[in-house]
Amino acid sequence: MNLSDFSEIELIGKISRKIKLFSKNIVKGIGDDAAVVNYNKQYYLLLTTDSLVEDIHFNKFFAPEQIGMKAIEVNVSDIAAMGGFPKHALVSLIVPKNTKLDFIDKLYDGMNKKCRKYKINLIGGNLSNGKEISVTIAMLGFVEKKNLCLRSDAKANDLIVVTGKLGASAAGLKLLGSNKKGSSINYYLNPKSKLNAARLLAKYGINAMEDISDGLATEVRNICNESKTGAVIYKEKIPINKNTMIDSKKLNKYPYDLALYGGEDFELVFTINKDKLKKLNETKNGIKFTVVGKILPKKDGVYLLDKNKKTKLNRGYEHFNGNR
Amino acid sequence: MNLSDFSEIELIGKISRKIKLFSKNIVKGIGDDAAVVNYNKQYYLLLTTDSLVEDIHFNKFFAPEQIGMKAIEVNVSDIAAMGGFPKHALVSLIVPKNTKLDFIDKLYDGMNKKCRKYKINLIGGNLSNGKEISVTIAMLGFVEKKNLCLRSDAKANDLIVVTGKLGASAAGLKLLGSNKKGSSINYYLNPKSKLNAARLLAKYGINAMEDISDGLATEVRNICNESKTGAVIYKEKIPINKNTMIDSKKLNKYPYDLALYGGEDFELVFTINKDKLKKLNETKNGIKFTVVGKILPKKDGVYLLDKNKKTKLNRGYEHFNGNR
Numbered sequence: 001m002n003l004s005d006f007s008e009i010e011l012i013g014k015i016s017r018k019i020k021l022f023s024k025n026i027v028k029g030i031g032d033d034a035a036v037v038n039y040n041k042q043y044y045l046l047l048t049t050d051s052l053v054e055d056i057h058f059n060k061f062f063a064p065e066q067i068g069m070k071a072i073e074v075n076v077s078d079i080a081a082m083g084g085f086p087k088h089a090l091v092s093l094i095v096p097k098n099t100k101l102d103f104i105d106k107l108y109d110g111m112n113k114k115c116r117k118y119k120i121n122l123i124g125g126n127l128s129n130g131k132e133i134s135v136t137i138a139m140l141g142f143v144e145k146k147n148l149c150l151r152s153d154a155k156a157n158d159l160i161v162v163t164g165k166l167g168a169s170a171a172g173l174k175l176l177g178s179n180k181k182g183s184s185i186n187y188y189l190n191p192k193s194k195l196n197a198a199r200l201l202a203k204y205g206i207n208a209m210e211d212i213s214d215g216l217a218t219e220v221r222n223i224c225n226e227s228k229t230g231a232v233i234y235k236e237k238i239p240i241n242k243n244t245m246i247d248s249k250k251l252n253k254y255p256y257d258l259a260l261y262g263g264e265d266f267e268l269v270f271t272i273n274k275d276k277l278k279k280l281n282e283t284k285n286g287i288k289f290t291v292v293g294k295i296l297p298k299k300d301g302v303y304l305l306d307k308n309k310k311t312k313l314n315r316g317y318e319h320f321n322g323n324r
Numbered sequence: 325m326n327l328s329d330f331s332e333i334e335l336i337g338k339i340s341r342k343i344k345l346f347s348k349n350i351v352k353g354i355g356d357d358a359a360v361v362n363y364n365k366q367y368y369l370l371l372t373t374d375s376l377v378e379d380i381h382f383n384k385f386f387a388p389e390q391i392g393m394k395a396i397e398v399n400v401s402d403i404a405a406m407g408g409f410p411k412h413a414l415v416s417l418i419v420p421k422n423t424k425l426d427f428i429d430k431l432y433d434g435m436n437k438k439c440r441k442y443k444i445n446l447i448g449g450n451l452s453n454g455k456e457i458s459v460t461i462a463m464l465g466f467v468e469k470k471n472l473c474l475r476s477d478a479k480a481n482d483l484i485v486v487t488g489k490l491g492a493s494a495a496g497l498k499l500l501g502s503n504k505k506g507s508s509i510n511y512y513l514n515p516k517s518k519l520n521a522a523r524l525l526a527k528y529g530i531n532a533m534e535d536i537s538d539g540l541a542t543e544v545r546n547i548c549n550e551s552k553t554g555a556v557i558y559k560e561k562i563p564i565n566k567n568t569m570i571d572s573k574k575l576n577k578y579p580y581d582l583a584l585y586g587g588e589d590f591e592l593v594f595t596i597n598k599d600k601l602k603k604l605n606e607t608k609n610g611i612k613f614t615v616v617g618k619i620l621p622k623k624d625g626v627y628l629l630d631k632n633k634k635t636k637l638n639r640g641y642e643h644f645n646g647n648r
Contacts, residue, residue: 012451019436049420088350101326
């Protein structure tokens with residue numbers, strides 16, 4: 001059996017069943033955007049790691065600075081999705097022997113730019129020789145205990161809400177791959193985590209939250225899996241911006257598929273009680289969000305409602321059997 | 325300019341000069357075996373990351389369990405070298421799509437075996453698709469503030485001491501590469517950190533400490549670089565076991581070169597005041613150690629004494645321009 005025979009949820013499930021923990025201080029191990037460890041009376045420690053691999057997470061269209069910036073942003077996005085803020089980072093760089101010093105220099109410029117933005121301390125790392133380039137960041141952050149947002153916190157009847165617009169990054173990648181132009185490309189090359197929005201939402205008191213790194217479908221499945229619930233997504237409510245619509249046409253792609261099964265939008269999906277959402281709408285917080293679905297009891301399953309027609313919700317981007 | 329035009333000390337220096345830190349809590353950033361961050365009254369937090377890359381840090385002779393075990397041991401070794409103990413780990417795995425589930429299973433068996441040994445919590449990770457296999461661990465540990473051992477803590481006239489015997493791992497690698505047999509192979513395939521010895525030494529009150537991962541020459545150079553001192557190593561005092569001597573002959577290699585310029589022995593090198601060493605010798609602690617040199621004022625430089633002949637101390641293993 002190869003890895004490509006399994007979904008990521010199955011693989012992570014297999015791995016986490018093998019793990020034994022030795023400390024009572026661990027609030028959440030494998031299975032969320034970041035691990036959660038008790039820190040002090042006020043805070044939990046958050047720990048996450050994410051890799052960018054050549055030709056998978058970046059390609060020849062990325063400038064070295066952009067690779068560095070993306071490496072930091074994707075990890076900040078994981079910390080943000082827990083309701084927390086980033087603090088320290090370690091960088092493990094694997095590069096071929098013939099790599100130019102200038103590449104490393106610009107890669108670090110990109111990382112430094114984002115570390116300055118978020119006040120992250122780059123406190124260590126490792127440099128190894130290998131055949132392909134990969135940038136792995138391990139990031140530490142903190143979250144106020146009352147603000148922690150776990151994937152497992154969704155409750156039946158919660159509304160499913162997303163920030164921003166979806167599908168632009170996947171459209172951008174496909175435009176580049178087919179030598180076409182369009183404004184979606186910028187979303188793919190310069191992803192931005194939604195740290196401020198996540199912090200605001202976490203303080204406000206939402207339930208589950210996740211960043212949308214592997215397509216809305218996978219993220220909602222993750223939440224349902226951890227919360228032991230079902231869910232419905234209303235397809236026509238998924239927010240897609242005009243330019244993504246235009247770029248999808250150039251690609252002969254259905255834009256909702258890019259939003260559901262594409263990836264790397266780094267927007268947030270969260271679940272919230274209906275009354276709380278009403279109040280959130282009344283506060284002038286500057287966050288743009290859209291209700292796209294509802295958490296259901298587990299027995300109802302996870303499905304997509306397409307013009308009142310119940311259809312199967314496929315999996316989103318999968319690293320071992322998906323196409324990006 | 326390619327990376328191979330620079331030594332690792334030069335590369336790390338270039339990188340660390342680019343970094344800006346934003347927190348007063350950082351005791352030591354880039355430039356030691358692990359980063360040191362203030363934690364509470366009693367403890368510092370230690371953070372390190374190390375990668376194993378296919379055909380660089382492991383090869384076809386490694387069973388998947390051995391790769392997993394080595395990945396944990398090399399990171400524990402970094403935490404140990406600070407005087408601390410490991411606590412939590414994150415795993416970033418990059419593997420090709422056609423990897424067998426069985427490989428991942430056994431790799432995790434190996435990691436789990438070592439995590440049980442050291443009571444390390446494997447609390448998270450990331451699984452990515454790539455052309456070659458790499459296993460990157462980020463490890464968190466703690467050290468009692470009074471026990472912290474920095475590379476920069478060496479003082480002129482300190483004795484330079486190593487634990488155990490050196491050169492066996494490098495001999496093992498070379499035996500495998502030339503289809504020869506010998507007991508050194510076991511040292512290469514099954515490296516073991518010296519956590520207990522490091523903890524004991526740190527509590528006893530040594531000065532600088534480092535693990536010997538890149539050959540004694542590089543490690544002593546690192547200590548001198550950070551402590552702004554010189555050093556002399558007495559070549560004939562370097563402890564080499566009988567089997568390494570026998571295996572070196574099979575390889576037509578000079579065994580002292582394997583100890584000085586090989587790598588991955590994961591023994592400890594530390595510096596200590598002469599009188600303290602005398603007392604340490606009198607305690608029955610079970611640690612075998614050997615004085616191999618002396619810290620000198622910076623102006624004296626770093627050199628090797630070979631039968632009273634002053635010779636140049638070359639660099640040890642370098643990831644970008646060395647041969648292992």
